[in-house]
Amino acid sequence: MTEIIPAEGIFGLLWVLIALPAAGAVILLFGGRRTNSWGPYLGVLTVVGSAVLGVLMLLAMMDQPAEERTVIQNVYDWVFVGSFQASFALQLDQLSMVFVLLITIVGALIHIYSLGYMSHDPDRRKFFGYLNLFVAAMLILVLANNYLLLYVGWEGVGLASYLLIGFWQQKPTAAAAAKKAFIINRVGDVGLSLAIMLIFVTFGSITFQDVFGQASEASEGTLTAIGLLLLLAAAGKSAQFPLQAWLLDAMEGPTPVSALIHAATMVTAGVYLIARSNAIYDAAAWAATAVVVVGLITIFMGAIIGSAKDDIKKSLAGSTMSQIGYMVFAAGLGPIGYVFAIFHLLTHGVFKAGLFLGAGSVMHGMNDNVNMRRYGALKGVMVITFITFMAGYLAIIGIPPFSGFWSKDEIIHAAFERNWVIGAAAILAAGITGFYMTRMIAMTFFGKKRWEDDAHPHESPAVMTIPLIILAIGSTFLGMALLFWGNIEEWLEPVVGYESVPTPLPTFFYIVVTLVVVIIGAIIGWVMYARKDVPVEAPRGNALTRAARQDLYGDAVNDLLVVEPTYRTAQALTTFDTKAVDGFVNWTATFVGDLARRLRRSQSGFARSYALSMVGGALIVALALILVRL
Amino acid sequence: MNPANYVLLSALLFSIGAIGVLVRRNAIIVFMSVELMLNAANLAFVAFARMNGNLDGQVVAFFVMVVAAAEVVVGLAIIVTIFRTRRSASIDEPNLLKY
Numbered sequence: 183m184t185e186i187i188p189a190e191g192i193f194g195l196l197w198v199l200i201a202l203p204a205a206g207a208v209i210l211l212f213g214g215r216r217t218n219s220w221g222p223y224l225g226v227l228t229v230v231g232s233a234v235l236g237v238l239m240l241l242a243m244m245d246q247p248a249e250e251r252t253v254i255q256n257v258y259d260w261v262f263v264g265s266f267q268a269s270f271a272l273q274l275d276q277l278s279m280v281f282v283l284l285i286t287i288v289g290a291l292i293h294i295y296s297l298g299y300m301s302h303d304p305d306r307r308k309f310f311g312y313l314n315l316f317v318a319a320m321l322i323l324v325l326a327n328n329y330l331l332l333y334v335g336w337e338g339v340g341l342a343s344y345l346l347i348g349f350w351q352q353k354p355t356a357a358a359a360a361k362k363a364f365i366i367n368r369v370g371d372v373g374l375s376l377a378i379m380l381i382f383v384t385f386g387s388i389t390f391q392d393v394f395g396q397a398s399e400a401s402e403g404t405l406t407a408i409g410l411l412l413l414l415a416a417a418g419k420s421a422q423f424p425l426q427a428w429l430l431d432a433m434e435g436p437t438p439v440s441a442l443i444h445a446a447t448m449v450t451a452g453v454y455l456i457a458r459s460n461a462i463y464d465a466a467a468w469a470a471t472a473v474v475v476v477g478l479i480t481i482f483m484g485a486i487i488g489s490a491k492d493d494i495k496k497s498l499a500g501s502t503m504s505q506i507g508y509m510v511f512a513a514g515l516g517p518i519g520y521v522f523a524i525f526h527l528l529t530h531g532v533f534k535a536g537l538f539l540g541a542g543s544v545m546h547g548m549n550d551n552v553n554m555r556r557y558g559a560l561k562g563v564m565v566i567t568f569i570t571f572m573a574g575y576l577a578i579i580g581i582p583p584f585s586g587f588w589s590k591d592e593i594i595h596a597a598f599e600r601n602w603v604i605g606a607a608a609i610l611a612a613g614i615t616g617f618y619m620t621r622m623i624a625m626t627f628f629g630k631k632r633w634e635d636d637a638h639p640h641e642s643p644a645v646m647t648i649p650l651i652i653l654a655i656g657s658t659f660l661g662m663a664l665l666f667w668g669n670i671e672e673w674l675e676p677v678v679g680y681e682s683v684p685t686p687l688p689t690f691f692y693i694v695v696t697l698v699v700v701i702i703g704a705i706i707g708w709v710m711y712a713r714k715d716v717p718v719e720a721p722r723g724n725a726l727t728r729a730a731r732q733d734l735y736g737d738a739v740n741d742l743l744v745v746e747p748t749y750r751t752a753q754a755l756t757t758f759d760t761k762a763v764d765g766f767v768n769w770t771a772t773f774v775g776d777l778a779r780r781l782r783r784s785q786s787g788f789a790r791s792y793a794l795s796m797v798g799g800a801l802i803v804a805l806a807l808i809l810v811r812l
Numbered sequence: 813m814n815p816a817n818y819v820l821l822s823a824l825l826f827s828i829g830a831i832g833v834l835v836r837r838n839a840i841i842v843f844m845s846v847e848l849m850l851n852a853a854n855l856a857f858v859a860f861a862r863m864n865g866n867l868d869g870q871v872v873a874f875f876v877m878v879v880a881a882a883e884v885v886v887g888l889a890i891i892v893t894i895f896r897t898r899r900s901a902s903i904d905e906p907n908l909l910k911y
Binding site: 787788789790793797 | 908
């Protein structure tokens with residue numbers, strides 16, 4: 183158990199990390215039109231400020247010995263009801279530290295890029311307000327020291343994601359996509375709230391140190407239930423099977439949003455949740471196996487969908503699903519995998535943000551057309567975008583020395599430490615990654631021009647290309663830097679644990695096999711999409727392609743299993759309500775009304791008829807009395 | 813004399829009064845019939861007081877007389893007002909307050 187030290191010095195400013203973007207969001211969203219001119223710049227500044235603070239904290243943390251790196255700051259007492267206690271307390275340890283840096287630095291780059299990308303949008307002040315809200319919520323999520331506060335951040339990023347997917351709400355597809363993301367996320371959120379309740383009932387506390395300290399004392403059945411509920415939550419947020427359907431539609435949002443929220447940070451919150459709850463999964467083998475299975479299914483689903491989509495953003499979204507599948511998969515492997523799940527999360531956050539921003543840069547030059555069949559031969563026109571995209575490409579397919587190679591290779595190696603079948607599956611998926619990413623660059627940057635007549639592609643302005651260049655540098659060197667200079671295993675080991683099991687064959691062998699498979703995938707992609715001409719209209723394709731274009735029927739399954747039964751039940755209940763419930767109530771009202779219409783005739787206005795009824799009544803009473811007496 | 817005869821007389825007077833209220837149209841006659849019913853009740857009270865050998869019924873009879881006097885004041889005032897506006901003392905004519 184690591185020592186917990188109160189926040190002092192630079193760490194006393196922990197709350198400022200969240201307060202800066204939160205203040206930016208408040209000013210931009212409540213400031214109204216007055217902030218239109220300078221608002222976006224303020225939005226960028228707050229996140230840059232958080233990023234600078236984050237780097238200073240990293241430097242301060244590196245000065246501490248490894249066991250004294252967990253800092254806790256109690257901002258205020260939040261919920262104190264009987265034995266239920268939850269503070270608004272922030273915890274900065276090695277795991278949150280890397281997340282803070284990923285969120286603030288990649289976030290800052292994407293904010294800067296958005297200055298260019300959204301320069302013509304009339305609502306860009308609102309856009310930056312939402313982005314700041316997202317950064318603040320995401321920081322709460324990773325800095326929380328109890329599950330309830332984590333839940334606040336969890337819901338906050340969900341809200342920001344909803345608002346940003348539906349940013350162009352005048353488009354019905356965007357509005358529908360936002361609702362879809364929100365509703366599917368609700369399913370996962372139910373899992374998280376149930377997990378929190380179960381954790382409180384089991385451990386009597388919801389702070390991380392209490393829960394993880396006692397995790398081994400709880401029964402395995404309870405821990406498995408908690409683990410599965412947390413997995414449901416992670417599946418919702420991280421678009422893992424079976425709650426994956428929202429991520430592809432989420433690409434309706436502006437491209438910087440796809441880069442920041444739906445590639446680099448928010449969708450990885452599920453991986454964070456699993457890695458953070460490592461003590462629970464270590465004691466619940468079944469739950470951990472479920473995590474591996476979900477991850478493995480999603481790796482392949484995402485890769486297959488990514489291979490068939492012609493929409494560049496949706497293809498990247500499929501790839502994101504697949505890569506997060508790798509992280510979840512690694513996290514399910516236990517202490518041999520947590521470190522590499524986070525490692526891959528960091529490198530992926532950087533290179534996928536770069537790829538998305540590159541795609542945004544291409545779209546920016548092509549009149550917002552996303553159809554890759556209408557691209558082609560852009561490498562000469564957009565040189566900077568092309569080079570940075572290639573850095574991301576080499577990183578994601580895992581060519582040494584680019585950063586994805588190191589992290590993905592470690593995951594595959596960890597998989598072989600556990601079981602050679604899942605290791606082989608991971609290698610196969612890496613080959614598919616090589617295929618679809620090669621298809622993407624071949625269709626976009628190589629081949630012949632297939633542009634639409636009014637397209638005049640041009641390189642994007644410097645405010646967009648500079649973030650691209652920085653992210654490309656990250657895609658190239660981050661893996662090596664974290665592994666060799668940052669010692670990521672040692673850095674994260676106190677928080678998530680780390681162990682290494684010897685594999686039957688030398689490490690070198692797995693690296694070579696993986697590389698060979700990836701290169702074969704890439705060659706197939708190159709032959710199919712760069713050597714041959716790409717038709718402007720998509721060919722019919724084989725059954726798998728057609729299924730993948732339909733997101734592997736994810737929507738159809740949801741419709742069949744959830745939407746349709748719900749709709750029918752609602753319809754039946756409506757019919758019951760209008761016919762039976764309303765019918766009875768209306769019949770009663772009609773009956774009383776009819777009766778009253780007849781009875782009021784007796785109010786004739788003649789005093790003598792009233793007198794007669796009185797006499798009659800008195801007689802009846804008298805007779806009744808006499809009868810009773812007798 | 814058997815006190816039951818007084819009760820019978822009272823019932824007879826009451827019935828005459830009730831029929832008078834029901835069948836006559838002139839408000840003054842109806843009013844007199846009401847008085848007849850009240851006094852029939854008084855007679856019954858006094859007769860019962862005599863039969864039971866206490867004064868309770870007599871006391872109630874006095875109360876009835878007071879109430880009847882008050883009722884006459886209000887009732888006659890109403891009848892006079894109606895007569896002034898309608899030039900008629902028929903109780904069937906003021907029948908506007910109805911369904």
